[in-house]
Amino acid sequence: MTEPSRKVSESTVRRLSLYLWVLEELGEAEVATVSSEELAHQGGTTAAQVRKDLSIFGSFGKRGLGYSVPLLSREIRKILGLSRTWRVALVGAGRIGAALFEYPNFRDRGFEIVAVVDTDARKVGRLWDGVRIRHASELEDVLRESEVEIAILAxxxxxxxxVAERVVSxxxxxLLNFAPVQLRVPExxxxxxxxxxxxxxxLSYALMNHPREDSSA
Amino acid sequence: MTEPSRKVSESTVRRLSLYLWVLEELGEAEVATVSSEELAHQGGTTAAQVRKDLSIFGSFGKRGLGYSVPLLSREIRKILGLSRTWRVALVGAGRIGAALFEYPNFRDRGFEIVAVVDTDARKVGRLWDGVRIRHASELEDVLRESEVEIAILAxxxxxxxxVAERVVSxxxxxLLNFAPVQLRVPExxxxxxxxxxxxxxxLSYALMNHPREDSSA
Structure with missing residues (x-):
């Protein structure tokens, strides 16, 4: 029933992610059901859009009763490919990389960082929560050995x-790219x-061009 | 010549940011001029789009000679409102907040974190690079005292x-929101x-729905 084969738009996928965050917060609070209105509120959209997004995959709700929180969570996780674990490499163990590594939500969602590489010889060899930092010169070997499926580029x-070309090779x-550069990669x-x-x-641009009472040139 | 008054699209503003990153890297490498082709390559777009984006604001380039790197950097900074300093509050001093605070590019671009608040009593009172962490219960006072213009919500x-409602009040x-929740705020x-x-x-969804040789259900 939830074969992940139909093409859905990127914006739908992103809304499903947002619904899932809400559902998991409700699940932790042991709330059993949720209305499309409530999901819409949290997801920044309309109840009609929620029903449309979810109807792509099957019928999860009961009219007047709302959606079952645990059931809908499970189905969205399946749709998004989160009912399995993804093997992730972190390329770059600087400040941003370290924050990402410690970001608890990644692991909860099934993204396991199995490899870390950096160019800084002082970091190489250190253990981060059981993962040994390897030198960037070994990047290709590390990715192959660790059977990496997703690379975070920090x-x-x-x-x-x-770096992207080496990872793709x-x-x-x-790839999840944190650098402010558009990458050229194969299709x-x-x-x-x-x-x-x-x-x-x-934001800066928007503030500059905002009609404000206290604006001064 | 560069009155920041015309409405330009959000995607143009984002491309201007990307061009600026390229220009500043070139500037550091003491490169004097850049072609629209080169900017296009780095910005993930076409040379025609680059010329169109920049023509909105005036004429910065000379046919056949390309753009002057320092001049174009300065003009884009002006357009984006980066030739001044913005007073920024960091709301939330957890892992993500700490990484953001240390992100060197924020300050370089004129975003100065002048206030940090957190709910964790153990963090309150600590100094982060001269900024004392205040308790979240004082949020409104802190924002007023520090004359904050932009709030990062971590x-x-x-x-x-x-938190957003208190900040807006x-x-x-x-607001720059790091939580996976759509905010309701005044227009x-x-x-x-x-x-x-x-x-x-x-990414997970895209991988799941990717036509791959080695895909297994």
Whole structure:
């Protein structure tokens, strides 16, 4: 019933993620059911959109009763591919890399960081929660040995294209890029971005161009 | 010539950010000029798009000679509102908050973290690079005293809506939200998101639905 084969839009996938966060918070609070209105509120959308998003995959709700929190959580996890574990490499063990490594939500969601590499010889050999940091010169070997499926790129912008090419060369098909640089990769590789600086600069632009009472040139 | 008054699309603003990152890397390497092709390559777009993006604001380039790196950097900084300093509060001094605080690029770009608050009594009173961590119960006072213009919300999802409302209540008009929750805010408040978990889950979905040779159900 939830064959992950139909094409759904990227924005639907992102909303499903948001619904799942709500559902898991409700689950922890031992709430049994949730309405599409409530999911809509948390997901920043409308109840009609929630029903439409969920109807793509089957019928999870009962009219007037809402959705079962544990059932819907499980189904969305399945849809998103979170009912299995993904083997993730962290490329770059700097500040951002360290914060990511410790981000508890990654592991909870089935993303296991099985390899860490860095160019800094002082870090190489250290153990992070059981994972030994390896030198970036061994990147390809590390990725192969650890059977990595997803690479998180937390390296400087000037290095990231080359790193991406090396990662892709050993068959990794999914990259999460933290550098503020667009990557050129083969068509069968998926790249998503997390770009804190760009988001902050977009805020700056919006504030500059805001009609405000106290605006001064 | 670069009055920040025209409406430009969000995607243009984001591309300007990316061009600026490239320009600053080139500037550090003491490169004097750059072609629209080179900017396009780094910004993941076409040379025609680069010329179009930059033409909105004036004419920065000379046909055949390319753009002056220092001049174009300065103009884009002006456009994005980065030629001034923004006063930023960090709400939430957990792992993500700490990584953000130390992220060198924020300060370089004119985002100065002038206030940090947290609910953890053990953290309150500590100095982070000269900024004393204050208790979240004093949030409104802290924001007012420090004349905060932008708030970074690095708090758990279940808390973020309430925190956002408190922040907005004292007149802050720009939020950068790290929690995987859509915020409800008044229309004149701008919210941008950085959602690492959602990006990773979108990768998971893409991998699940990828046509791969080695796919197994």
């Amino acid at each position: 390296v400087p912008g000037r290095a990231v294209q080359e 050993v068959g990794v098909k999914a 069968d590789v998926v790249v998503n971005h997390v770009n804190m600086a760009v988001e902050l600069e977009a | 708090v758990p999802g279940r808390a973020v809506q309430e 004292v007149g802050v008009k720009a 004149d408040v701008v919210v941008n998101h950085v959602n690492m978990a959602v990006e990773l889950e979108a």
